[in-house]
Amino acid sequence: RAKAAGGNRYEIADADSNARVIARHSLTNGLPSALEKGEFFIEYQPLVRLTDGTVRGAEALVRWLHPVHGVLGPDQFIPLAEDTGLIVPLGRWVLEQAARQAREWRDADEDDGEPLRVNVNLSPCQLSHPTLVSDTVAVLENAGLCPSALCLEVTENDLIGADESALRPLRQLADLGMDIALDDFGTGYSNLSYLRRLPVSTLKLDRSFTRGMQRAPADPVDVKIVEGIVSLAHTLDLAVTVEGVETAVQAEHLRGLGCDTAQGWYYARPGPPERLHTLALADAS
Ligand code: C2E
Ligand code: MG
Ligand code: MG
Ligand code: MG
Secondary structure, eight states: OGGGGGTOTTOOOOOOHHHHHHHHHHHHHHHHHHHHTTOEEEEEEEEEETTTOOEEEEEEEEEEEETTTEEEOHHHHHHHHHHHTTHHHHHHHHHHHHHHHHHHHHHHOSSOOSOOEEEEEOOHHHHTOTTHHHHHHHHHHHHTOOGGGEEEEEEHHHHTTOOHHHHHHHHHHHHHTOEEEEEEETSSOOOHHHHHHSOOSEEEEOGGGTGGGSSSSOOHHHHHHHHHHHHHHHHTTOEEEEOOOOSHHHHHHHHHTTOOEEOSTTTOOSBOHHHHHHHHHHHHO
């Protein structure tokens, strides 16, 4: 499958489609108890300020340590969790873990610098769930964090077509001071006037736009597109984060184009929280 080439390290060995159906079944069956059994864990991938290369925070990315299949990536089980409704408790768990982690990093920070912020991905099911706002507020309160300690990522495609009432919970959270990022930006078809109405503070530019800059010379069309998006975003007072930065050439190019924050293998692959803390401490010294 095309996705397997996308760098996901946790593909199940690809067999025929029959075996995939069976695998899908067994994964779906194992999902509900996986949360109780503590089989999920979170890796953190740093978000780096392009201006000075310091770690600004991290994105929380969920994984499933499956008793039979080993470590599975979110692309392999999030869709199943969405189909079965498990995404709501799972998403709440991820949010709780991320908040606890943000709090831990804040407490460990001795020089009282800007605390590391944690980004959490939200599924469309969570967006339309009636307790999103109250759950999120409760998680922040339990962790003793202010709303700006977390950023929620929602994909452009999940918001397309959402009317004002569907956007209300997200707007409430944004009004409380949470950062909202539009993930995989550029892969959907939201028009620009629509973008203006969304309660988002950051565009996360999909990595398909930055792939053409991995090596010099950069793809001139990609450069123009990123230039245009950055200028549009900054006009609308939105920050730009770039995904999938894999090389130094690419990082330098994107910095030159005015992108604010970067994330990708060039800086670090997703990993355990301790590693992120080490990276952040290395900046401070
Ligand atoms: P995303 O939010 O766009 O996350 C970025 C994905 O790109 C991650 O894949 C990350 O490991 C990968 N990535 C990071 N840097 C690079 C790079 O330099 N090159 C390449 N080729 N890839 C890079 P991952 O961890 O497999 O997650 C896939 C998607 O699963 C995420 O895409 C997000 O949409 C979803 N996801 C992850 N965690 C959660 C969660 O807790 N809840 C929900 N609802 N979705 C989640
Ligand atoms: Mg994301
Ligand atoms: Mg993304
Ligand atoms: Mg993406």
